[in-house]
Amino acid sequence: MLKKLFLSLMVIVVFLLHQDFWNWQKTEPFVLGFLPVGLAYHAGYAILAAVMMALLVKFFWPADLDRFESKLDDENKSRKP
Numbered sequence: 001m002l003k004k005l006f007l008s009l010m011v012i013v014v015f016l017l018h019q020d021f022w023n024w025q026k027t028e029p030f031v032l033g034f035l036p037v038g039l040a041y042h043a044g045y046a047i048l049a050a051v052m053m054a055l056l057v058k059f060f061w062p063a064d065l066d067r068f069e070s071k072l073d074d075e076n077k078s079r080k081p
Contacts, residue, residue, distance in 0.1 A: 003059055004060075007052075007055060007056060007059065007060070010052055010055070011052065011056075014045075014048060014049055014052050017045060017048070018045065020038070020041055020042075020045075023037055023038040023041055024038075026038060
């Protein structure tokens, strides 16, 4: 139950962080001396979103789908000459 609550809150937080209105008018400061702050923010956001999706798949992927797919693979292998 705590895992579901944590990941649900993480989805909401990541959704809210996507609306980065505070960086819309900024071109400076540059991150690492060359990367505009908005672009650096989105790079970090993309990494955060990828980690979130990996956690969602790891903890909430329906096991029935994997069993169904492996059953179809077995049937397809037996049909090939």
